[in-house]
Amino acid sequence: MNKPDSRFWDIFFEVYEDLPRQGPGNKACAVRALGLCRELPDYPAILDLGCGVGGQTIYLAELTPGSIVAIDNHAASIERLQGSIAELGLSQRVRAIVGDMAHPELPPASFDLIWSEGALYSIGLRNALCICHGLLRPGGYLAFTDAIWRKENPPPEVKAGFDLDYPTMGRLDDDLAAIQDEGFEIVGHFTLPDEAWLDDFYTPMENRITELRGKYASDVEASKILDQLAEEPGLHRRYSDFYAYEFFVARRPLARK
Numbered sequence: 001m002n003k004p005d006s007r008f009w010d011i012f013f014e015v016y017e018d019l020p021r022q023g024p025g026n027k028a029c030a031v032r033a034l035g036l037c038r039e040l041p042d043y044p045a046i047l048d049l050g051c052g053v054g055g056q057t058i059y060l061a062e063l064t065p066g067s068i069v070a071i072d073n074h075a076a077s078i079e080r081l082q083g084s085i086a087e088l089g090l091s092q093r094v095r096a097i098v099g100d101m102a103h104p105e106l107p108p109a110s111f112d113l114i115w116s117e118g119a120l121y122s123i124g125l126r127n128a129l130c131i132c133h134g135l136l137r138p139g140g141y142l143a144f145t146d147a148i149w150r151k152e153n154p155p156p157e158v159k160a161g162f163d164l165d166y167p168t169m170g171r172l173d174d175d176l177a178a179i180q181d182e183g184f185e186i187v188g189h190f191t192l193p194d195e196a197w198l199d200d201f202y203t204p205m206e207n208r209i210t211e212l213r214g215k216y217a218s219d220v221e222a223s224k225i226l227d228q229l230a231e232e233p234g235l236h237r238r239y240s241d242f243y244a245y246e247f248f249v250a251r252r253p254l255a256r257k
């Protein structure tokens with residue numbers, strides 16, 4: 001698969017920025033992961049890394065009375081989340097800012113919970129784990145999702161897709177080892193169910209692609225890019241048993257390991 005060009009990214013963002021979320025996940029999974037963070041303070045300080053347009057940021061605001069800082073390096077997503085925050089009257093305790101999670105300009109040991117759905121891998125999982133460890137207070141929790149291989153020898157088209165986006169993707173044991181190596185205790189983990197891919201992510205994506213097919217009916221290049229983007233949900237329906245998204249909940253120990 002060739003490296004995408006700028007026209008690809010224009011259409012990609014036209015599809016993705018409009019979606020309720022930019023990766024698999026849903027509210028039930030957020031509830032389950034948050035339930036594993038048993039010793040959170042009443043008003044936790046939360047950091048949502050790689051928040052996208054903030055689907056999960058808004059769930060978190062509904063599920064906890066804490067304060068939330070949500071960061072993404074894609075300015076258009078942050079603008080959309082800022083609109084949602086204002087619309088929902090959450091400005092007192094939820095702040096969305098453009099930033100690079102690889103270089104967060106945030107005080108060390110200042111968060112009770114770091115949340116990150118489908119984003120930590122972007123800066124290298126181990127690097128991200130190390131950054132999160134430094135930003136968490138001792139005893140603070142890290143809840144994140146990450147793609148993992150579930151079976152050997154995936155079909156070439158599935159492997160090519162992940163190789164482009166996440167070439168270092170490992171298996172469950174690789175992630176569990178990385179979490180422990182970076183000084184966390186593992187609290188629990190579970191696999192995202194199929195509806196978190198299909199109902200909350202791929203169905204809105206397919207609807208958006210259909211909408212844009214009308215707009216770009218006479219634009220051959222754009223239509224081909226839409227075809228290319230439409231392949232991902234199709235591959236998932238056929239081959240989802242080869243890979244998964246795992247929700248991990250880990251804890252920075254009270255005493256530094």
Ligand SMILES: C[S@@+](CC[C@H](N)C(=O)[O-])C[C@H]1O[C@@H](n2cnc3c(N)ncnc32)[C@H](O)[C@@H]1O
Nearest residue numbers: 021022023050051052072073100101117119122
């Ligand atoms: C797969 S999307 C997930 C978005 C959102 N968490 C969700 O589940 O809907 C990954 C997000 O990470 C963001 N991202 C990637 N690298 C980043 C970085 N270095 N700093 C901040 N955000 C980053 C992308 O812009 C994108 O919004």
